[in-house]
Amino acid sequence: MKKISLIKLFWIFFKIGLVLFGGGYAILPFLKAEMVEKEKICSMEEITNYYALSQCFPGLVAGNVSMFTGYKARGIAGAFAAVFGVCLPAFISIVAIFAFLSIITNYPIVQNIFEILDIAVCILILLTVLELWEFSVYDKFTVFIFIITLTAAILNISPFIIVISAGILGLLKNFLFPKNKKDAKEDVNE
Amino acid sequence: MNNILILAIEYMKIGAVAIGGGYTVIPFLYYLVDKYKWFDIAEITQMIAVSNLTPGPIGINMATFVGIKVGGIWGAALTTVAFMLPSFIIICLLAKFLKRNKENKYINSALYGLRPAAVALISIAGLKIMNTTVFHIEKFTTSHNIGDIISLKASILLVIFGIMGLKLRKNPMILIAIAIITGLLVKI
Numbered sequence: 125m126k127k128i129s130l131i132k133l134f135w136i137f138f139k140i141g142l143v144l145f146g147g148g149y150a151i152l153p154f155l156k157a158e159m160v161e162k163e164k165i166c167s168m169e170e171i172t173n174y175y176a177l178s179q180c181f182p183g184l185v186a187g188n189v190s191m192f193t194g195y196k197a198r199g200i201a202g203a204f205a206a207v208f209g210v211c212l213p214a215f216i217s218i219v220a221i222f223a224f225l226s227i228i229t230n231y232p233i234v235q236n237i238f239e240i241l242d243i244a245v246c247i248l249i250l251l252t253v254l255e256l257w258e259f260s261v262y263d264k265f266t267v268f269i270f271i272i273t274l275t276a277a278i279l280n281i282s283p284f285i286i287v288i289s290a291g292i293l294g295l296l297k298n299f300l301f302p303k304n305k306k307d308a309k310e311d312v313n314e
Numbered sequence: 315m316n317n318i319l320i321l322a323i324e325y326m327k328i329g330a331v332a333i334g335g336g337y338t339v340i341p342f343l344y345y346l347v348d349k350y351k352w353f354d355i356a357e358i359t360q361m362i363a364v365s366n367l368t369p370g371p372i373g374i375n376m377a378t379f380v381g382i383k384v385g386g387i388w389g390a391a392l393t394t395v396a397f398m399l400p401s402f403i404i405i406c407l408l409a410k411f412l413k414r415n416k417e418n419k420y421i422n423s424a425l426y427g428l429r430p431a432a433v434a435l436i437s438i439a440g441l442k443i444m445n446t447t448v449f450h451i452e453k454f455t456t457s458h459n460i461g462d463i464i465s466l467k468a469s470i471l472l473v474i475f476g477i478m479g480l481k482l483r484k485n486p487m488i489l490i491a492i493a494i495i496t497g498l499l500v501k502i
Contacts, residue, residue: 183401214370237497244493260429294427
């Protein structure tokens with residue numbers, strides 16, 4: 125593994141942040157091109173591991189993958205350079221259009237566009253659910269957690285409580301029935 | 315305590331528990347709406363749409379959006395930093411930890427319970443938007459007109475976009491572009 129400067133690391137991730145549209149799920153092909161093939165910082169296998177883990181830990185998938193990759197390259201400073209780079213375009217673009225946005229959203233045609241966009245966004249969210257489903261909800265226990273957390277969410281229970289109790293239930297389940305713990309292991313190894 | 319600081323603390327809490335990417339933040343935004351009334355549900359859906367149109371991770375777009383709404387540009391900067399801080403600490407510790415132990419059963423078993431909960435929360439986010447665009451339960455409860463329950467045009471678009479979305483999974487940007495063009499041509 126060769127040494128990479130923090131500025132270069134920031135710049136690579138800034139460019140990736142600029143071309144990431146519709147959420148962070150599209151980060152993998154860019155990381156492959158820049159960090160695996162061009163800079164040879166890490167292997168594709170490592171990137172895939174980072175991606176799987178990033179989905180399961182708090183924070184944004186794109187942000188977490190960037191931090192993992194940056195950490196691999198230059199430790200904590202590298203993680204910071206990478207995540208700062210990948211987030212900066214998102215920040216700048218919202219700041220740039222915000223003032224503009226409140227002026228244009230008063231036009232009826234713009235409101236109509238936003239209403240139709242909502243339908244598309246709804247589809248994108250439901251498709252994300254489908255994608256996450258296969259490695260998240262796959263046995264009796266995970267179906268059980270899905271149903272109770274869905275019910276809790278419908279009943280307006282705070283998402284903080286839902287997420288934390290689900291994690292505790294996962295821990296409890298594997299302590300009470302340790303024979304099934306390979307399920308969880310296999311998953312992270314994917 | 316002023317709003318910017320409250321928002322930063324709330325967003326730091328969101329950053330500490332929101333698992334599974336930017337869409338997971340949406341249910342927490344509904345929670346903020348309920349608790350503080352800084353913005354409303356319609357603004358959240360607008361935020362999601364704008365976040366899909368702008369480059370970068372959706373969660374950062376939304377944090378910037380919420381921050382700027384509540385406290386201007388400094389509010390936006392503080393919210394974004396607060397949002398990223400917990401995951402930065404967690405991922406750095408985890409990356410260090412992973413260097414030493416490849417597998418840890420405690421982490422893995424917690425994740426095993428967390429993932430289906432994250433999926434449930436994201437589903438709710440999608441269903442809430444569907445409830446305001448395709449179904450109009452609230453309108454029905456005041457008018458008692460059966461025709462108000464479901465918007466025909468919106469449900470047709472939902473099916474069409476659903477089919478297109480399945481084909482365009484790698485390029486969600488195209489679906490957003492199609493929705494904008496449809497919005498220019500079709501009155502809903």
